[in-house]
Amino acid sequence: MRLKSIKLAGFKSFVDPTTVQFPGNMCAVVGPNGCGKSNIIDAVRWVMGESSAKTLRGESMTDVIFNGTTSRQPVSQASIELIFDNTEGKVAGEFAAYNEISVRRVVTREAQSEYYLNGAKCRRRDITDLFLGTGLGPRSYAIIEQGVVSRLIESKPEELRVFIEEAAGISKYKERRKETENRMRRTGENLERLTDLRDELQRNLAHLDRQARAAEKYAELKAEERQLQGELFAIQWRNLTAAKGAVSGEIASLEVKREAAKAEVTHTTTQSETARVDQTAATDALHAAQEHYYSVGGEVTRIEQALRYAQERRGELQRDLEQTRTNLQQTRQHLEGDQRQLVKWQEELGQAEPALDELKVAASAAAASLQEAERAVQVWSQGWDGFNDRAQGPSQTAEVQQSRIVYLEQVLTKLQERLQQHKLESESLATDQGESAVEPLQANIDNADRGIQGKEQEIQTLQKQLTESQTAIEQGRQQQDAIRATIQENRGHIASLTALQEGASDDRERIALSDWIETEAVQSLGTVYAALEVDTGWEASVEQVLGEALSAQVLSDSDMASLPSVATLPAGAFLVEQGTRKAGCSEGTLAAHVKGPAGIVQWLRSIKVAGDLAEARRRCAELEPHESVVTKDGHWLANGWHRRRSGADAAAGIIARQAQLESLQGALAKGNDEAVAVEVSLSDLLTARGALEKSLSQTQQSLQQLINERAEWVSERRAVATKLEQQMQRRNQLQEEINESERQYEQEQANLAQARQTLSAALDQMELDRVERDNLQKERVTLTEALAQQRESARLSADVLMRSELQCQNLVTQVATLKESLSRMELQRQNLESRETELSDTLPVGQDPDAENKAKLAELLDQRVSAEAELNIQRARVGDIEAKLRELDKLRLEQDQAVQSLQAEIEGFRLQEAESGVRLESLVNEIEKRDGVPQEIAAALPEEASESEWQDKVVRAEARINRLGPINLAAIDEHAQASERKQYLDAQNEDLETALETLRAAIRKIDKETRQRFKDTFDQINAGFAELFPRVFGGGTACLEMTGDDLLDTGVAIFARPPGKKNSTIHLLSGGEKAMTAIALVFSIFQLNPAPFCMLDEVDAPLDDANVGRYARMVREMSEKVQFVFITHNKITMEAADQLMGVTMQEPGVSRLVTVDVEEAAQLAAS
Structure with missing residues (x-):
């Protein structure tokens, strides 16, 4: 697998679509600083999934998009595509069959990033997984940028381990292990939650079974009670309908009387309206008089304000004129002073310029003497370098062996310590305390089970007592309702009998007699x-x-x-x-x-x-x-x-009614006493029920606390069992490491004896070189003192020259500034003179300018006196009319009160009628809620059916329901659902336990393979590093060492000593030495697991020519197996390349590419 080409478009300075071809294994990218060479390496890291903008030399991920120049507009997106040749099939998985693989990433201004594999959209993780184990990645050892070399050497042991893992190809194992651990953790958490759910569900099933049977009985009794309640409402509806008809007749009689009273109110209202018309006319006349009066007053106020404003304005103009004259005098004085200062500075500038020329000549002579002294020191340095090259061999050999001896002694010491630690840890793990830790936890769990059972029994007892208390409360409320109904019934009878007694006599005669008795004070x-x-x-x-x-x-x-x-x-x-x-x-x-x-x-x-x-x-x-x-x-x-x-x-029955009335009043008083007694008893029952509910709540909280504690102990018991299993695995692992450490200890002892023999021979040769070195150092002291004197002389001349130049520059600046200030002050003087003239012209001179307004003010004051007299006449007329209106309003108020009295009586009866209507509507609604019709139910009932009889039936039905206690109506469905859920959770628990054991086996397998691969890879890289380091430096020693005992997480440290040095840590090396050490380490990794390509960004920058030559030869040797793309400014490195790609920036801010094949160019030049 190798990199064929890179396609860039809109990425940083590569705004135009650009294709970078890599035909060979030695491709060099060259160009001036800032032309965009490093952007090519940034592009490769970015497309491989780099998510840190800082690593790409930006602040946000959208910074990689071309942001425009003075002549070009910004673009909306950046795109990078890498084309790989996979003819060797190094990429595994589904892409192994492809000869060519394309990886592309696109980002937009909205920070939307998309990835593509062979043209198909994919995730960032798919890109990462594709290169796992190949040595490629956004931060792998195959891509080394500017500054990364020193950071690689100075990285922490944990960070350096990542490169070893990538070379060993176990990065994909770590990803798999991490995913497996996450799944194990989630599975364990799910299993614990599932166990708690199953335990709780088992306890709930027993309660739900009892509640379901009670719910079925409750449904039967509730249907019976619902039917009886509907029939009771129908009886009440029938009785209330008859009572409502009687009230309606009384309302009609009172409405006739009310209409007669309203006629009288209408007559009085007509008289009031006539008086109000007169009032309106008088009020209009009053308003007209007021308007005239206020208009004259407003004009008087306006003229008075105008007179005051004119006086204030003249005062302000006079003050402005005086201030302007003062400012003009001050400006003239400043002009004269600045003109005198300008003449003085011009004279000083003329004297300073000739002295400056003399100082420049003296500074040039001092600089020439300094150059002569520096050349003498340079000649000595060349002789010193030659001596060091000759004496380097024995010194390097001695230092290397000394470092090797120290290193081997440290290795032997650490091996002994490691053996001791492993043995102590193995002995500590052998102590079996597992059973002793599990037994108290199991005892706690058993105690919690017993406590839970006791609390559940206590809750059942409290619930039974609460049910009995609720039944007693319901009976008390029923008794209270019955007493209240009796009291209400007695009050109704008393009201009816009282009305009949009062109606037994003629109302008019009775009223007249009552008025006479009141009048005569009898x-x-x-x-x-x-x-x-x-x-x-x-x-x-x-x-x-x-x-x-x-x-x-x-x-x-x-x-x-x-x-x-x-x-x-x-x-x-x-x-x-x-x-x-x-x-x-x-x-x-x-x-x-x-x-x-x-x-x-x-x-x-x-x-x-x-x-x-x-x-x-x-x-x-x-x-x-x-x-x-x-x-x-x-x-x-x-x-x-x-x-x-x-x-x-x-008068018929009046005496019997009176006796009955007195009897009912006695019964009413007795009923009130009984109601108070029942109220007190009911309050006591409610208090007792509250205490029971509080006790039940506290017991339930205690039960829940016991359940939570039991769950914690169960979880702790599982943790102890897991810890025991881990200790057993650790003991086996420690025994293997003890055997390996003992074998390594014997090998290192033999290496230590050989190193001590080589050191003795090198020390003898070093003594001869010491004498010659002392002579050269004395010559260096003499030359250095002469150079220091010349440098001090040149520095003093330069300081005097610089102070003179600054003095001249200050004088020139001050003269120019003062001239500008004189121009501004002259302009200010002219403006002040113009302002003085303008204010002098504005101020009035001569007669009084306010004479006209004063005369008009006197005339308006006379008009205001006349308007005020007319206003008083109109106010008196309006007062007389308003007095008449008040008398008429009082009469109408009395008539309204009479109407309202009648209306109150009507409203009283209508209230009774409305109450009856509301009660009827409420009864109809209650009956309709039970799917019934009042007329039909009432017709089906016998005529003798009474409300009290049906109330007794309803009370008996409610008592049977209350005896059932609290009912969970959803218990039937809940019981079925809980049973089904219990079966499902049991099956799920079994599946989770099987899955957890499978994951544990996978972890053990991954750990075993990871340890073996890491150990083998570490040993091979360490051997290659020890071999390459002397080749890069021409001597010295270097090695890698693990900082921990566990191969799964141990860090890796670097120990390196260049020839002739005894540094205690790698951080003491120079920048060039760190770079060469990093090169040796990276190339040793490449020898073991060559990545498809390697990118080096100015790695040779800190190296001298000799080391650059060794670096170039090593890259040439490695290029037989690895494709190299390196950025360089060094000509020696350029000569080693097969292809040169030049990056230019002829147009500011835009990079372009020029490619040259070195062999073709050489042939063309030879022809």
Whole structure:
């Protein structure tokens, strides 16, 4: 596999489509600095997936797109395509069958990056996977840019390991291992979550089974309760419909009275409207007077403001004129001073220029003397370099052997330490503490299981108690509802009976009598029927005799005695004194069965009583003329007449109703007491239920905490088991490494003995070279002192010359600046003189300019006095009309109140009607919710069906439902779903455990292959590095060493000592030495695993000619197996190339390519 060509378009400075061909294995890219040579290597790294803009010498990925020049517009995208020759089939996988492979990347201004493989769109990862194991990649050892050489040598051991892995071809193994570990971690997490879910699901299944059976029973009872509730609503609907019709008749009667009252309001309103028309006319006249008054006042204010403004303006003009004259005087003074300074500086400049010429001549003479001294030092340096070349051989040999001895001693020490560490670690791992760590965890898990079981039983007990508490609360609420219903019913009966009692008398007479009592300041003690106590069974007799007297007003004895003139007493009025008699008097008369006001009792003494009508007729013969007889059932008769009242009489049943009313009031008071007691009991039950709910919540939290702790202990137990397995694997691995270290220790001891013999011979030769070196160093001291004196003399001359030149330049600059300042100040003086003339002309001179406005102001003040008098007349007229309107409004308000009173009564009845309508609508909605029709349900029910009977049925049905306790209606479906999910999770758990074991086996296999490949590759690269390093440097030693014991993650360190040096670390090497060391390392990697091509960007820049020659020869040798593309400025490296590609930038900012075949050019030149 080799690189055939690169196609660039819009990439950095290659704006035009350009194809770079690579026909041979030695291609050099040359050109001046900044022409875009390195952009070719950037293009290769970019298309292979480089994602760091900084690495590509940019700030963002869109910086690789051509950004335009002074003559060209920016382009919208950049495109790079690499064409590879794959005739050898080195690329594996699906592309192994292709002889040519194309890799292309395109990026747009929107930072959208796309990759293509053989024209098909792909991912960045596909590009990376394609080159895994080949040595190619965006940051592989096959691409070495400017500065990368030194960074390669100075990289950390972990970073240097990456190059060894790439050469070993195990980078793809690492990717596979990383993916496998991620899958293992996710699988383990999924397995733990799955285990927790299965445990929790198993516990829930038992609860759901019980709940499902209860839910089925609940559905049956709920259907029965729903039917009974619908029938109860239908009964209530039927009763409420009848009550609503009665209320509607009362509303119609009140509306007739309201319309009559509204007619009176309309008449008053007409009078008010007439008065308001007069008010409008008067108001318009008032507004006209006000408008005239305010208009005159506004004109007065305007003229006064104009007079004040004119005075202020004259003052401002006078102040501006004085300031302008002051500024003009100051400007004239500044002009005179600057002109004197200009003459002074011009004279100083004329004196400094001749002295400057003399200093330039002296500086040139000092520079010539310095050049002579530098040439003498250079001649000595050449002699010194020759001596060093001759003496280098023995010195290098000694240093190499010393370094090798130190290195071998360090290796032996580290091997001993490694053996000791491995043995200690193996002994520590041999201690078996696994069982002792697992047993307490298992004990904790067992304790948690017992705790969970206990908490579940406690929760069941609390739930049962909570259900019983809820049942008691429901019963209490039902009892409370029943008591409230009874109270409401009693209140309705009381209201109805009270209305009937009040309607038993004529409303007009009753109202008139009430007004009279209030006017005369007399206190009424109530009606007669309320003050009477009648024996049971004699109510009809008393009502028959007393009649309308039952509605008479009872007064106190004192009020009755002190009554004023009865002339004002209303017609039909009936007053009774309060005084009472003892029971039992007047035996045989009706008075014996009545207790009440004295006047009434006295009246009843003349009324005899009989058991029946026959007895009454017999007793008529015995009656006095003023006496009569009455029967128990209401027949009242005497000699010559017989009377029995109709049941339609307003007073009929008034006494019985009064007794019933008092009984209901007593029952109402008792019901209120019972309601309070039930409320207190219900509050206690709710408090107890809250305590049970709190206890249940705390117990559930404790249960969840136990479940969480159990899950943690289970997870910890799994971790301990995994750790035990890892320790066993580690012990086996340590034994293998101990055996390998012991073999290596014996080999290194033999190498150490040989190195010590070679060192002794080299030290003898080095002593002879030391004497000659001392003589040369003394000569260097003499020449160096002479050179320093000449340099100091030349520096002093240059400093004096520079100060003189700066002084002249400052004088020239100051003269020019002062001339510009004089021009500006002259212009300022002219402007100030013009401003002075303008202000002098503007100020008025002579008579008063405000005389006209003052005369007009006096005339307007007279007009304002007249307008104010007219305004007062119009205000008085409007006040009279408004007083009349207020009287009419008061009358209409009284009439409105009367209408509103009637309306309030109507609204009261309408409210009752609306309430009935709302209740009817609510009942209809409730019935329709149960898919019923009120008329149909009511028709199907028996006529005698009562609301209380159906309420009892509903209560009994609800009690049966409540006895079931809390119901989970979704339990049936949840139980089926949970069972199905349990089976699915069990199967999934088995699959995950099988997959986890498969992944562990894959990891062990990958680790084994990785260790073996890395060890073999490291040894081969280390041997090649030790061989190439002396060839590059002409001597010295170098090696690689692993920094850790585990071959999977150990770092790699570089140890290198050029000939004649004893550096303790590689960081002490010069830039050129680091570059040569990096070249030796990279080429040793290429010897083992040659990448398809290698790109070198000015790697030879820090090397001298001798080292460049060795570098070029080595590249030529390697080019038999590897394709090289190198960028260089060195002629020696250019001579080694087969093809030269010149990059030019004739047009600023745009790179172009010129290709030359060196062999063809040589043949053409020879011909």
